[in-house]
């Protein structure tokens with residue numbers, strides 16, 4: 006029995022209760038969301054260590070951090086350090102995108118060390134094991150499916166299924182060429198395989214088998230957007246919109262078989278199109294949880310893509326996106342290190358919180374209100390405890406300490422709050438004298 010099936014029979018088990026408590030919503034709201042397909046709780050049945058995490062309608066916007074090796078840097082210790090940095094910075098979920106070294110062994114090490122839901126991309130693993138060029142073309146459809154079974158058995162809580170890159174989607178893409186083509190790694194691997202073998206996407210053709218694996222192990226599907234726009238000029242093109250329709254169809258099929266799924270979204274999107282991207286997904290996919298990568302609102306700022314993506318993510322979250330995949334400053338340039346990982350989690354958390362405030366999520370604006378009261382009182386200890394990133398805030402305050410600890414060294418004695426307090430005191434003293 007899957008979580009959706011037990012929820013359908015009216016049960017709200019321990020997992021649902023835990024999510025409801027953490028979110029301060031009713032267990033009934035979480036249970037109903039699972040049944041309707043508007044909430045997921047990624048939790049592989051073999052893995053009980055991860056903290057319960059609900060994603061979807063009415064819940065706090067969550068943040069995912071991607072880590073993983075590459076062919077050039079295949080050091081599992083470095084990835085463990087990044088995992089720790091991401092979790093300490095407040096990431097709600099981790100995804101392993103490893104393609105270098107012994108990918109299976111790396112996944113198992115990371116999984117064992119991960120206290121939050123853990124996602125993976127079995128297609129990368131399958132291709133990495135065979136070699137990216139000749140190996141990819143020698144692969145069979147069974148090889149792809151086997152990777153999904155292996156990841157499910159290992160205990161991953163959610164995995165990416167790039168089943169939306171169908172032959173029809175590729176025909177549309179060919180008729181309407183893009184500036185950047187296909188920028189999803191999984192989407193590119195599958196499309197190259199499909200073109201070489203002149204075959205349908207094996208994950209689409211054999212989606213029922215993917216569902217069987219997911220059912221057996223209670224793995225949540227992250228229905229990948231292999232055709233997400235990779236630059237502003239490609240946003241909302243016909244191939245992207247077509248794929249969204251396929252993702253919607255797959256979400257419906259998953260729900261009907263008791264398998265949880267969420268929809269992955271773009272990508273590179275002009276700021277004025279971000280809200281429309283979310284609204285379209287919510288309408289076409291009947292409120293399915295939306296997991297967005299960024300979106301990055303400009304193409305021209307490599308080195309700052311944690312910022313370009315957080316801008317898009319804030320707008321997306323305000324419009325209804327449920328799960329934000331961070332983008333690091335190293336994106337498009339290099340494999341990130343732990344410092345970039347930490348910074349990117351913080352940037353995404355800011356976006357997620359801004360979205361929660363904009364959506365009126367209960368309690369979200371209270372955090373800001375309580376913090377603002379501390380700021381107005383010049384309560385530095387309180388501010389440094391309550392802020393989003395106490396470590397960074399402390400470091401910056403300590404780097405240029407004020408001569409008067411009651412202000413900060415930005416304005417010193419001209420601190421607006423202090424001036425106002427002095428003014429109030431002077432007026433009171435004047436009144437007392439009169």
Ligand code: SF4
Nearest residue numbers: 413415416417420421
């Ligand atoms: S000194 Fe200036 S910047 Fe610092 S808290 Fe006061 S008003 Fe704000």
